[in-house]
Amino acid sequence: MSKLHPVIAVTGSSGAGTSTARLAFEHMFTRMNLRAAIVEGDSFHAYDRETMAQQLHRASVRGERFSHFGPSANLFDKLEELFRSYGASGHGESRRYLHTDAEACAFGQKAGTFTPWTPLPTDTDLLLYEGLHGGLVTDRVNVAQHVDLLIGLVPTINLEWIQKIHRDTNERGYSPERVKETILRRMHDYVHYMVPQFSQTDINFQRVPTVDTSNPFIARDIPTQDESFVVIRFKNPRKWPVHFPEMLAMVQGSFMSRRNTIVVPGGKMGMAMEIILMPILEQIMRTRDNARRRSRKKISPPETR
Numbered sequence: 085m086s087k088l089h090p091v092i093a094v095t096g097s098s099g100a101g102t103s104t105a106r107l108a109f110e111h112m113f114t115r116m117n118l119r120a121a122i123v124e125g126d127s128f129h130a131y132d133r134e135t136m137a138q139q140l141h142r143a144s145v146r147g148e149r150f151s152h153f154g155p156s157a158n159l160f161d162k163l164e165e166l167f168r169s170y171g172a173s174g175h176g177e178s179r180r181y182l183h184t185d186a187e188a189c190a191f192g193q194k195a196g197t198f199t200p201w202t203p204l205p206t207d208t209d210l211l212l213y214e215g216l217h218g219g220l221v222t223d224r225v226n227v228a229q230h231v232d233l234l235i236g237l238v239p240t241i242n243l244e245w246i247q248k249i250h251r252d253t254n255e256r257g258y259s260p261e262r263v264k265e266t267i268l269r270r271m272h273d274y275v276h277y278m279v280p281q282f283s284q285t286d287i288n289f290q291r292v293p294t295v296d297t298s299n300p301f302i303a304r305d306i307p308t309q310d311e312s313f314v315v316i317r318f319k320n321p322r323k324w325p326v327h328f329p330e331m332l333a334m335v336q337g338s339f340m341s342r343r344n345t346i347v348v349p350g351g352k353m354g355m356a357m358e359i360i361l362m363p364i365l366e367q368i369m370r371t372r373d374n375a376r377r378r379s380r381k382k383i384s385p386p387e388t389r
């Protein structure tokens with residue numbers, strides 16, 4: 085945890101909507117005039133697409149579990165080191181995993197490859213991570229301990245699979261069958277490395293469809309915002325400037341389902357994220373500024389003030 089260099093992580097499974105949620109954060113950062121170092125979780129995969137395919141075949145032949153959700157296909161220690169380093173100094177290094185030809189073309193590379201490791205931009209106000217493992221805790225790494233605000237994007241599983249199938253077939257060129265196989269292959273690691281994170285999160289945003297998603301593998305399109313509700317669970321509401329009565333008054337159609345859980349219409353998800361997250365970001369930045377003032381006082385002795 086860092087007061088001087090806050091780390092914010094949006095964590096969710098493949099297709100959960102973390103890239104989409106990142107855009108909402110970027111809009112808030114712009115409105116708050118904050119400069120963020122943005123890190124995509126896929127950049128901590130251990131293998132590029134070609135090598136990953138070889139590793140997957142080898143694991144299949146050996147009858148071993150192996151997926152993008154688990155430790156053998158990710159650089160978890162490097163991710164924890166990034167969060168630790170940024171929290172301590174505001175510095176670190178990252179790269180990008182280029183999923184599509186369009187992304188890769190901009191770097192003169194092939195899709196499914198990594199850009200080189202490069203230092204994060206300097207003089208940033210905070211780090212924003214969006215990806216698969218922002219809240220990871222295993223017997224070897226504890227990524228979550230370095231995060232100041234941990235957000236879970238956790239649509240109900242049928243909706244998550246519909247979103248992944250839609251995105252992977254339309255934007256990444258995979259067949260629906262191939263995506264179904266990926267979902268099945270990742271199930272063990274999903275249960276052991278993805279799901280436990282959502283007990284670590286400060287806030288979970290769980291989009292729940294109000295239309296039939298019983299068979300996600302035949303869904304023609306993604307349920308729209310208006311065809312859903314969002315269940316927003318706070319692990320510890322007292323930790324943050326969260327005022328449920330104010331939110332209930334501001335978000336039409338919202339209601340409390342538990343003392344720490346507010347439900348909003350899906351079409352109000354963006355508004356609810358802003359109402360909830362901007363005061364929290366403001367609190368984090370006030371804490372950062374106070375810590376920086378104290379740090380400066382320690383450096384300059386009283387007689388020279």
Ligand SMILES: Nc1ncnc2c1ncn2[C@@H]1O[C@H](COP(=O)(O)OP(=O)(O)O)[C@@H](O)[C@H]1O
Binds near residue numbers: 105251
């Ligand atoms: N709240 C939402 N409402 C409707 N569609 C969404 C929502 N969030 C994500 N999607 C769609 O789901 C798919 C996966 O979202 P994405 O942000 O790429 O997931 P991730 O980065 O977690 O893999 C995309 O097609 C995206 O447009």
Ligand SMILES: O=C(COP(=O)(O)O)[C@H](O)[C@H](O)COP(=O)(O)O
Binds near residue numbers: 183
């Ligand atoms: O599970 C994910 C995570 O990405 P996301 O959270 O965006 O779904 C992707 O399948 C891998 O990064 C491999 O990508 P690819 O299959 O394109 O090589």
